[in-house]
Amino acid sequence: RAGFACFVGRPNVGKSTLMNALVGQKVAITSNKPQTTRRAIRGIVHRPDAQLVIVDTPGLHRPRTLLGERLDSLVLSTLTEVDVIGFCVPANEKVGKGDRFIADKLTAVKKTPVVAVVTKCDLASREQIAEQLLAVSELGEFADVVPVSGVSGDQLDILGDVLIKHL
Ligand code: GDP
Ligand code: MG
Structure with missing residues (x-):
C-alpha cells in the first residue's frame, strides 16, 4: 500500500516537527517563527507493507496578507490531493477560533478522511491530554483521534499505523 498524507493546523502547532519525527529524517524546516514553511515538502514513512508520503504545509489561518492568502490556497489545494x-x-x-477555522475548512473536504492529532503531549499532563482529546473530537467528524509528541517520540508508531490504515 502507498499513499499521501498531509498535516494541517495553525502555525507552530508542531506539524513540521511531527513530520520529521515520523520520517526519521530532517526534511522540513522547523521554526518558532510563523510562515517558515512556504512549500509542501515531502518525506516518506517506510513500513514493510506500506509507504506513506507526507506533504508538509504552511500553517493555515485566516489570511490577513496577500502572502497569507497564497499560502492558504496552497494548503487547500494540497488537502484535495x-x-x-x-x-x-x-x-x-x-x-x-484558529482551530475552529481550520476544522470548518476540513469539513468542506468531505471525501478525505481526517485524523485529529493532539500534538506536543510531552508538554501536557494526562488530564490535559484527555480533556484535549475530547475538545478536539467536538470540532468535527474525525476518522481517529491520536495523541502524540514529535519531540519525545511518544505514539509516533501508532500515528503512522493509523494514517496508513486510511490509504
Ligand atoms: P509548525 O509551524 O506547525 O510546523 O510547527 P513546528 O514543528 O515548526 O514547531 C513549532 C515550535 O514548537 C518549535 O519551536 C518546536 O520545537 C516546538 N515543538 C513542536 N513539536 C513539539 C513537541 O512535540 N513537543 C515540544 N515540547 N515542542 C514541540
Ligand atoms: Mg511547519
Missing part, C-alpha cells in the same frame, strides 16, 4: 489528512492541535493550548 492527499489520501488522509492529519489535523494538528497542540495538547498544551486551549482549542480556539
Whole structure:
C-alpha cells in the first residue's frame, strides 16, 4: 500500500516537527517563527507493507496578507490531493477560533478522511491530554483521534499505523 498524507493546523502547532519525527529524517524546516514553511515538502514513512508520503504545509489561518492568502490556497489545494489528512492541535493550548477555522475548512473536504492529532503531549499532563482529546473530537467528524509528541517520540508508531490504515 502507498499513499499521501498531509498535516494541517495553525502555525507552530508542531506539524513540521511531527513530520520529521515520523520520517526519521530532517526534511522540513522547523521554526518558532510563523510562515517558515512556504512549500509542501515531502518525506516518506517506510513500513514493510506500506509507504506513506507526507506533504508538509504552511500553517493555515485566516489570511490577513496577500502572502497569507497564497499560502492558504496552497494548503487547500494540497488537502484535495492527499489520501488522509492529519489535523494538528497542540495538547498544551486551549482549542480556539484558529482551530475552529481550520476544522470548518476540513469539513468542506468531505471525501478525505481526517485524523485529529493532539500534538506536543510531552508538554501536557494526562488530564490535559484527555480533556484535549475530547475538545478536539467536538470540532468535527474525525476518522481517529491520536495523541502524540514529535519531540519525545511518544505514539509516533501508532500515528503512522493509523494514517496508513486510511490509504
Ligand atoms: P509548525 O509551524 O506547525 O510546523 O510547527 P513546528 O514543528 O515548526 O514547531 C513549532 C515550535 O514548537 C518549535 O519551536 C518546536 O520545537 C516546538 N515543538 C513542536 N513539536 C513539539 C513537541 O512535540 N513537543 C515540544 N515540547 N515542542 C514541540
Ligand atoms: Mg511547519
